[in-house]
Amino acid sequence: MITTLIISVLIITAISALLALMMVIADATVGNYGEVSITINGDKNLTVRGGQPLLKALVSEGVFIPSACGGRGSCGLCKVKVVEGGGEYLPTELPWISDEEKEQKVRLSCQFKVKQDVSIQIPEELFNVRQFDTTVESIVDLTHDIKQVRLKLNDPSTIDCKAGQFIQFQVPEYELTDEEVYRAYSMASVPSDNTHIELEIRLVPNGICTTYVHKHLKEGDSVTVNGPYGDFFLRDTERDIICIAGGSGMAPIKSILLDMAEKKSPRKAMYFFGARSKRDLFLLDEMKEIEKEMPSFTFVPALSEPLEEDKWEGEVGLITDVVRRMSENAAESEAYLCGSPGMIDACVKVLSELGMPEERIYYDKFA
Amino acid sequence: MSDMLFPLAVFFAAAFTNNILLTNYLGMCSFLSVSKEIETSAGLGIAVTFVMAVTTALNWVVYHLVLLPFGLEYLRFIVFIIVIAAFVQLIEMVIERYSEGLYFALGIFLPLITVNCAILGASLFMVIREYSFMTTFFFGIGSGLGWFLAIMAMAGIRQKLKTAKVPAGLEGPGIALIIAGFMAMAFMGFSGMIAIG
Numbered sequence: 001m002i003t004t005l006i007i008s009v010l011i012i013t014a015i016s017a018l019l020a021l022m023m024v025i026a027d028a029t030v031g032n033y034g035e036v037s038i039t040i041n042g043d044k045n046l047t048v049r050g051g052q053p054l055l056k057a058l059v060s061e062g063v064f065i066p067s068a069c070g071g072r073g074s075c076g077l078c079k080v081k082v083v084e085g086g087g088e089y090l091p092t093e094l095p096w097i098s099d100e101e102k103e104q105k106v107r108l109s110c111q112f113k114v115k116q117d118v119s120i121q122i123p124e125e126l127f128n129v130r131q132f133d134t135t136v137e138s139i140v141d142l143t144h145d146i147k148q149v150r151l152k153l154n155d156p157s158t159i160d161c162k163a164g165q166f167i168q169f170q171v172p173e174y175e176l177t178d179e180e181v182y183r184a185y186s187m188a189s190v191p192s193d194n195t196h197i198e199l200e201i202r203l204v205p206n207g208i209c210t211t212y213v214h215k216h217l218k219e220g221d222s223v224t225v226n227g228p229y230g231d232f233f234l235r236d237t238e239r240d241i242i243c244i245a246g247g248s249g250m251a252p253i254k255s256i257l258l259d260m261a262e263k264k265s266p267r268k269a270m271y272f273f274g275a276r277s278k279r280d281l282f283l284l285d286e287m288k289e290i291e292k293e294m295p296s297f298t299f300v301p302a303l304s305e306p307l308e309e310d311k312w313e314g315e316v317g318l319i320t321d322v323v324r325r326m327s328e329n330a331a332e333s334e335a336y337l338c339g340s341p342g343m344i345d346a347c348v349k350v351l352s353e354l355g356m357p358e359e360r361i362y363y364d365k366f367a
Numbered sequence: 368m369s370d371m372l373f374p375l376a377v378f379f380a381a382a383f384t385n386n387i388l389l390t391n392y393l394g395m396c397s398f399l400s401v402s403k404e405i406e407t408s409a410g411l412g413i414a415v416t417f418v419m420a421v422t423t424a425l426n427w428v429v430y431h432l433v434l435l436p437f438g439l440e441y442l443r444f445i446v447f448i449i450v451i452a453a454f455v456q457l458i459e460m461v462i463e464r465y466s467e468g469l470y471f472a473l474g475i476f477l478p479l480i481t482v483n484c485a486i487l488g489a490s491l492f493m494v495i496r497e498y499s500f501m502t503t504f505f506f507g508i509g510s511g512l513g514w515f516l517a518i519m520a521m522a523g524i525r526q527k528l529k530t531a532k533v534p535a536g537l538e539g540p541g542i543a544l545i546i547a548g549f550m551a552m553a554f555m556g557f558s559g560m561i562a563i564g
Contacts, residue, residue, distance in 0.1 A: 004438070007437055007439065008437075008439050008442055011433060011434070011437055011439055011442065011446075012442060012445065012446065015429070015433070015446055015449060015450070016449060019449060019450070019453035020453075022453065022457060023453060023456060023457065026457055026460050026461070027460070030460050030461055030464045030465075031460045031464070087467070088467070088471060090471065091407075091471065113463075
């Protein structure tokens, strides 16, 4: 009995070992493509082991390409332009590549294997993008439907970003989604606090990420984010600025204002914040604090439908009307807007009517 | 039947009268999910034929030279699967290196085949039916071609179905299963024509 057991174990082991040995030999001979070089945007050169997927090769060299599925070829996000050395498309790429992208030689980097020297093009801003392992340090209710989530960065432990940029939040599999998904959120934290990321997330009914954050996320949980992205940040000019936001559009504007206050910016700034009634207002104390630190700054909260019990004495009306009424010298200023597409379109219209050129209106529309 | 002709008889039987897909219902999963396009069906069919022919022969060698002498026949399920998985992995690497065209045609199907039960089924049948090595080899090719034939027929029918009026409740897998049933009945008409062990 015992001998049978031992023999069977030995035989299985021997067969497996033999096959494994064959695989190792094959990997070292047939699967060995030597070292190949990847040229990025014509100037940066990486030397990597050939035969591996482009996505993996880039990530191992510290160049982060956003991908939601982790290289399984099921999200279609990790597209990269392969200018030279691309070869034919793989059947696994085709569902994600449009005819137009084919002409531009766009490839799915998790499927495309680097077997020879290639030359690729990626947006410059991706060089600075990293994936961060973080821990939830605190979750605070800002209003009845907006939560402030503060993340402590673990690995890498610091982020280099500009005030107003956003990150992508990775939602794991849970009841509303059977695969990992990514959602973009602006950072509300000031860039100088580079070991933390603060997000302001408003509950959207049945929103995959917002429901996850509001109903499931707890302090101490691990969260994976990547970033920073975006060209919504304070331009380095001497113009006065007008900020307009609604709801969780507060986040990037708060980051911009904190950054200005820290740098003792002399620029005149007005911040119009639109809400329905008093229960939708938040961070009023923080805004007062910034007003104290930065005398050139004025915070103008405005309610469109104040309730009787609000006893509201501030501005009343649609945010567009308040901006039209109160902004000074709009033609010579620049504007930073963040909020719903409807609000932004309306505000851009008003600002243009006040004489502000459109190229000086920067905005971050909620998608 | 003469010994010379028996492998050939098995070959035809495996392809037609005892079609592994339509009489034994093995490899149904990829049969239903990949048969939407004729082109991909052909790719998968060729890959299955190739892998089946080689792995049944390989497994015959492993079974008769290793498992039988040590009295370990009961390990055949595990061992066969390991051999199939390793072989598929190996052949994928070789194809990827040396034949770009073939890799594009078969590339994505090869890993899929590792878990195709028709492949394991063929290896187990050759044990149950006590085939010789030669017969096993022909049986492998025949079974593979039979599978190829069945999925091509299915893909052709489904191509036609695209423009056909199918009752709402039967669209997709429903009608595909019914068609598979009809095809199986048609193939049953051949059964018993050749005895294969």
